[in-house]
Amino acid sequence: MTDTDNRMTGAEIVLRALKDNGVEHVFGYPGGAVLPIYDEIFQQDDIQHILVRHEQGAGHAAEGYARSTGKVGVMLVTSGPGATNAVTPLQDALMDSIPLVCLTGQVPTTLIGSDAFQECDTVGITRPCTKHNWLVKDVNELAATIHEAFRIAQTGRPGPVVVDIPKDIQFATGTYTPKADHVVQKSYKPKVEGDLNAVRAAVELMASARRPILYTGGGVINSGPEATKLLRELVELTDFPITSTLMGLGAYPASGKNWLGMLGMHGSYEANMAMHDCDVMVCIGARFDDRITGRLNAFSPNSRKIHIDIDPSSINKNVRVDIPIVGDVGRVLEDMVRLWRALPKKPEKAQTEEWQQQISRWRARNSFAYKNSNDVIMPQYAIQRLYEASKGRETYVTTEVGQHQMWAAQFFGFEAPNRWLTSGGLGTMGYGLPAAIGVQVAHPEALVIDIAGDASIQMCIQEMSCAIQYGLPVKIFILNNQYMGMVRQWQQLLHGNRLSNSYTEAMPDFVKLAEAYGAVGMYCDKPAELDDKIAEMIAVNRPVIFDCRVANLANCFPMIPSGKAHNEMLLPDEATDEAVANAIDAKGRQLV
Amino acid sequence: MNAHLQPTGSAYFIQQESARQERHTLSVLVSNEPGVLARVIGLFSGRGYNIESLTVSETEHEAHLSRITIVTTGTPSVLEQIKAQLDRIVPVHRVVDLTVRASQLGQERPIEREVALVKVAGTGEGRAETLRLADAFHAKVVDATVSHFIFEITGKSSKIDQFVAVMKPLGLIEVCRTGIAAMNRGPQGM
Numbered sequence: 001m002t003d004t005d006n007r008m009t010g011a012e013i014v015l016r017a018l019k020d021n022g023v024e025h026v027f028g029y030p031g032g033a034v035l036p037i038y039d040e041i042f043q044q045d046d047i048q049h050i051l052v053r054h055e056q057g058a059g060h061a062a063e064g065y066a067r068s069t070g071k072v073g074v075m076l077v078t079s080g081p082g083a084t085n086a087v088t089p090l091q092d093a094l095m096d097s098i099p100l101v102c103l104t105g106q107v108p109t110t111l112i113g114s115d116a117f118q119e120c121d122t123v124g125i126t127r128p129c130t131k132h133n134w135l136v137k138d139v140n141e142l143a144a145t146i147h148e149a150f151r152i153a154q155t156g157r158p159g160p161v162v163v164d165i166p167k168d169i170q171f172a173t174g175t176y177t178p179k180a181d182h183v184v185q186k187s188y189k190p191k192v193e194g195d196l197n198a199v200r201a202a203v204e205l206m207a208s209a210r211r212p213i214l215y216t217g218g219g220v221i222n223s224g225p226e227a228t229k230l231l232r233e234l235v236e237l238t239d240f241p242i243t244s245t246l247m248g249l250g251a252y253p254a255s256g257k258n259w260l261g262m263l264g265m266h267g268s269y270e271a272n273m274a275m276h277d278c279d280v281m282v283c284i285g286a287r288f289d290d291r292i293t294g295r296l297n298a299f300s301p302n303s304r305k306i307h308i309d310i311d312p313s314s315i316n317k318n319v320r321v322d323i324p325i326v327g328d329v330g331r332v333l334e335d336m337v338r339l340w341r342a343l344p345k346k347p348e349k350a351q352t353e354e355w356q357q358q359i360s361r362w363r364a365r366n367s368f369a370y371k372n373s374n375d376v377i378m379p380q381y382a383i384q385r386l387y388e389a390s391k392g393r394e395t396y397v398t399t400e401v402g403q404h405q406m407w408a409a410q411f412f413g414f415e416a417p418n419r420w421l422t423s424g425g426l427g428t429m430g431y432g433l434p435a436a437i438g439v440q441v442a443h444p445e446a447l448v449i450d451i452a453g454d455a456s457i458q459m460c461i462q463e464m465s466c467a468i469q470y471g472l473p474v475k476i477f478i479l480n481n482q483y484m485g486m487v488r489q490w491q492q493l494l495h496g497n498r499l500s501n502s503y504t505e506a507m508p509d510f511v512k513l514a515e516a517y518g519a520v521g522m523y524c525d526k527p528a529e530l531d532d533k534i535a536e537m538i539a540v541n542r543p544v545i546f547d548c549r550v551a552n553l554a555n556c557f558p559m560i561p562s563g564k565a566h567n568e569m570l571l572p573d574e575a576t577d578e579a580v581a582n583a584i585d586a587k588g589r590q591l592v
Numbered sequence: 593m594n595a596h597l598q599p600t601g602s603a604y605f606i607q608q609e610s611a612r613q614e615r616h617t618l619s620v621l622v623s624n625e626p627g628v629l630a631r632v633i634g635l636f637s638g639r640g641y642n643i644e645s646l647t648v649s650e651t652e653h654e655a656h657l658s659r660i661t662i663v664t665t666g667t668p669s670v671l672e673q674i675k676a677q678l679d680r681i682v683p684v685h686r687v688v689d690l691t692v693r694a695s696q697l698g699q700e701r702p703i704e705r706e707v708a709l710v711k712v713a714g715t716g717e718g719r720a721e722t723l724r725l726a727d728a729f730h731a732k733v734v735d736a737t738v739s740h741f742i743f744e745i746t747g748k749s750s751k752i753d754q755f756v757a758v759m760k761p762l763g764l765i766e767v768c769r770t771g772i773a774a775m776n777r778g779p780q781g782m
Contacts, residue, residue, distance in 0.1 A: 123627060124627075124630070127627065127630060128634055128638050132682040152682060185623070185682060186685070187622075187682065187683055187684055188682045188683075311680065312679060313673065313676035313679070315676070316669060316672060317676075
């Protein structure tokens with residue numbers, strides 16, 4: 001490459017840098033401060049731009065794209081409101097460790113600080129909701145900054161980054177720095193190899209366990225397909241029971257014989273009881289979140305804990321562990337599997353036999369049971385039927401946030417990683433539809449379903465228009481109970497069943513809404529018709545909004561009420577009105 | 593194993609802090625780039641940690657490295673978390689808990705010094721007394737008229753506290769303090 005080849009405008013540098021970082025799709029929305037970049041997008045064919053209808057949608061779509069492919073998601077928004085609308089997906093990606101590069105336009109450098117039109121302090125606003133961010137003030141540093149943005153977003157614990165580019169920098173001519181030549185920030189060097197002595201100690205502890213459990217999380221999926229393979233191998237070798245957080249579903253197949261189901265607030269009885277009573281806990285790529293642990297001082301009181309995490313700040317943050325291993329899950333599992341194979345004496349089967357029997361007894365409790373009905377569709381039943389109908393296909397499921405999300409996690413079985421996309425950490429209503437769009441862009445032939453609630457879906461419904469524009473046949477399956485179901489459930493549990501503002505009195509006609517956008521609208525309120533309608537929905541090669549009317553007042557059980565321990569779960573058959581009303585004591589009421 | 597479980601930086605479980613609060617001095621080596629101080633301070637405010645004193649200045653000009661000295665308080669687990677969270681910030685090169693390091697080296701505490709400028713009014717006979725006390729504290733006169741002095745004083749924070757208290761009845765006008773600069777004793781660097 002000659003020097004003249006490397007001279008170009010800032011906007012050209014942006015496109016070249018994206019291309020050099022393997023980007024094929026960008027989700028975005030134009031505006032004054034990014035017009036030069038949009039002009040470059042117009043004049044090339046290598047990168048496809050997906051026009052969303054709101055910047056929040058761009059962010060969630062990029063997250064969906066990233067999580068379903070393992071690549072970095074890219075979003076492009078303008079200054080001011082474009083950037084502030086990006087804050088929600090940035091924080092969402094930060095909490096769920098999703099690699100995201102967000103390019104924002106900024107007012108020209110000469111106007112920064114003058115309260116110019118559509119100006120905001122983007123790096124200031126996004127500082128706490130990104131892994132790192134930059135304001136580029138020199139066009140000659142633009143390329144290197146974008147390369148560095150991609151490196152930081154996808155290495156170590158993945159996360160979102162922002163590159164804020166003033167408009168005059170986009171117009172200015174400068175030199176393009178190729179990816180191979182860029183100077184890296186020396187202070188950033190994530191540790192990926194685990195300490196072998198710690199891994200050895202962990203394997204020895206695991207071999208001595210009488211009541212072991214593997215507790216895995218989104219870190220396994222972030223680490224890549226190899227980590228999933230090694231995890232399955234480790235389960236095979238050790239025969240340990242395994243549970244997972246919401247974020248980690250699919251790393252171990254739901255049909256696997258050691259699978260206990262999801263753990264946590266709405267997790268299975270067997271998973272939570274096993275967590276409470278275990279003697280050795282192996283936490284792999286999870287972070288002891290409050291939805292998982294319940295009351296901290298009663299969390300798994302008699303176990304020795306091993307914690308594998310790439311982020312040193314996750315170690316001992318909420319729960320003190322006995323053997324911390326800082327490193328990439330895949331690398332550590334590789335060592336762990338190798339050392340387990342090399343054990344001079346493998347534990348006898350009898351060592352854990354009593355534990356396996358105990359787990360079977362807990363499993364027999366059938367904690368996800370619900371009373372089905374011939375007259376009204378139970379939400380759990382709807383998910384089960386949807387799951388059955390999707391079997392054998394390349395299926396991706398996204399969700400919004402609330403009861404439907406928990407039912408989807410409980411009743412939809414995931415056999416492979418990267419197929420389940422949900423807003424776990426931030427709990428963002430409105431995530432599901434744009435995320436589904438991102439997934440469908442990356443996997444045009446796949447069946448992509450957004451399992452939604454009637455309230456959540458209305459938070460980013462405008463993206464229907466985007467799905468239509470790009471012919472993305474996403475399926476929006478709304479469990480419509482006419483309430484913000486989880487809010488209503490908590491009001492019942494905590495606030496004397498006073499349903500303050502949780503009933504949606506003016507619900508849109510979702511069928512007509514779908515048709516208004518140019519999509520297919522479907523309606524079902526009879527259990528007997530459900531299977532046929534679901535089959536019809538899957539067969540349509542266009543976006544569908546499926547208004548599935550379900551029992552209005554169903555609650556999501558089992559549940560660990562706030563402030564309670566794993567072994568104080570509220571089970572569906574014990575959840576009488578009285579038990580529900582008294583489930584949370586005064587102290588628990590203060591918690592979220 | 594978990595009898596020592598304590599609530600930590602998480603705001604979720606609002607429980608009484610049962611563990612003892614400790615006061616530690618941290619040294620943080622950062623790239624001197626725009627916004628780096630905001631990242632450090634934002635971390636403390638965002639996660640609810642305390643800052644008792646914060647000092648920052650570029651220490652290696654060619655390498656553009658600044659050294660931030662932070663005095664903070666917290667339970668041992670919170671202090672461990674603060675260090676880990678600081679280490680996550682991209683332009684942070686190194687974080688050393690000088691208090692922990694001192695105890696590892698068998699020392700009581702790191703060397704901690706502060707500079708203060710202290711302006712005191714004084715006319716007539718009181719001036720001699722003011723100067724005599726300042727001399728006792730090894731404070732240096734850096735500016736004076738017939739009606740005031742400005743003293744420069746260096747030392748431990750407690751010494752400066754004491755000097756300020758002594759000057760109060762003698763006509764203290766204003767005080768400016770740098771915050772703490774600190775390092776460990778012995779030949780090793782941070």
